[in-house]
Amino acid sequence: MGLGGISIWQLVIILLISVMLFGTGKLKTLGSDLGGAIKGFKNALSDDEREPEALDKKARG
Structure with missing residues (x-):
């Protein structure tokens, strides 16, 4: 068995x-x-995580 029930031979053919x-x-x-x-x-995901922290600092400051 390979990935998700796909054998190595099927992967080679693909x-x-x-x-x-x-x-x-x-x-x-x-x-x-x-x-x-x-x-x-x-x-983009890491920028979205940082953005709320930056907004919180601006609101406090």
């Missing part, structure tokens, strides 16, 4: 089909874009 459809260059670009999106999302 990977091969993806490479055939999109090519390695497109997949490389897609991976870096996805990584950048996740990084931006994490930064």
Whole structure:
């Protein structure tokens, strides 16, 4: 058993089909874009956590 009931062979077949459809260059670009999106999302979450603290300091000051 692999991830969620998917065996390693099924993952290999999915990977091969993806490479055939999109090519390695497109997949490389897609991976870096996805990584950048996740990084931006994490930064936005951390900014939202910091914002209420900044507003509280302004209200007190």
